[in-house]
Amino acid sequence: MxxxxxxxxxxxxxxxxxxxxxxxxxxxxxxxxxxxxxxxxxxxxxxxxxxxxxxxxxxxRPDIKRGNFGQDEEDLIIKLHALLGNRWSLIAGRLPGRTDNEVKNYWNSHIRRKLISMGIDPKNHRLNQIPLRPQPKSVSEAATSSSESMNHESKPLISLGNTDRVSDAASSLEDEMCGSLDLNLDLTIAFPSPPVALVEEKRQSSKTSTRAEQMESDQPVPTLFLF
DNA sequence: AACCGTGTCAACCGCGGCACC
DNA sequence: GGGTGCCGCGGTTGACACGGT
Incomplete structure (x- = not known):
């Protein structure tokens, strides 16, 4: 007990x-x-x-970024959610200054609703009905539809089954990576906005580090990594 | 002005994983 | 290898704000 x-x-x-x-x-x-x-x-x-x-x-925490989510952040959340499922801490790790709780809340209150209104199942990012608005115009809508297009036909990006469990998402992700999906997505956890001194220190050491390590330390904006 | 429905978000709860003994 | 304690995560709740009637 x-x-x-x-x-x-x-x-x-x-x-x-x-x-x-x-x-x-x-x-x-x-x-x-x-x-x-x-x-x-x-x-x-x-x-x-x-x-x-x-x-x-x-x-x-002093490095918390408060206020509305930007369009780029929203797009990133949608894409990461398609790949990772409800692993909010991992998703938040890709959004400097954002917390898992904030991302989770934003997803549940904004993005989820948005996807549903577009006829997209927020669980598996699959088009499950005719969209209410036939021609998406916003960036996030485009992002979502690009997820669809990346995914050849209308096959779900991540096959989550009934439970939306993360392990399924992770294994599917692996499958996707082995397949034709050409996303350069490093899923290691990035500390949100590390102290400047730390960053500088890492920059110095990165001169001798591997390319992967360099990419990890030199990522100012997550979108650079993804796209 | 009062009521009601809905949306938002901070905080809580329970569980799983990991480290340590 | 099993027990225990702590941390972190994701789901859920509840209070508050806001808009509509």
Missing amino acids: RKPCCDKEGTNKGAWSKQEDQKLIDYIRTHGEGCWRSLPKAAGLDRCGKSCRLRWINYL
Whole structure:
């Protein structure tokens, strides 16, 4: 029997106050991330470690990019979702400054609806009915239709079956890569907006590194990688 | 102005994976 | 090899905002 992640009694829940945010920020600035379980006590917060981690990652981290998603970001999400399924953390890893939660929310509230209205099944990116608007005009619509065209005929880009499980997506991805799909997609996790010093350090070392490593470190915009 | 339906998004919950002993 | 603890992920919930009637 798994123990609950924290003592549910005596821990705050719900929205974070400014004071709580400040405590968390101060603590992480001083001690760095990690040890989430012991962090709340050390930082003087009546929260469980998970809650602290989530708050930091999704909201307080200094490199978070807030605000609306750009068209290029939306296109990228659609393409990555077609390849990876609901692996939001991997998708978010390709969108600097975006969190998995934000990507997931944006997908569920905007993109999913959009695809459905176009007659596209958001689970497998397959055209499952006559689109309401016959001639797509926006970039994302074009992106989606290009996914279709990349995919020869109307075969789903990823065959997710009934469950939309990620392992299926991953194996299908492998199949696709072995097949004729010519996408140069590196799926290793990229840290969103690493500290400048780190980037510089990596740049220096990349002079002697392999081409793959160079590509990994020199990717300012994910779309460069994809397309 | 009040009510209701819908959309959005921050936060929670439970589970799986991994590391350590 | 099995048990335990922690972290991270994805699904879900619930509060709030907003627009329509």
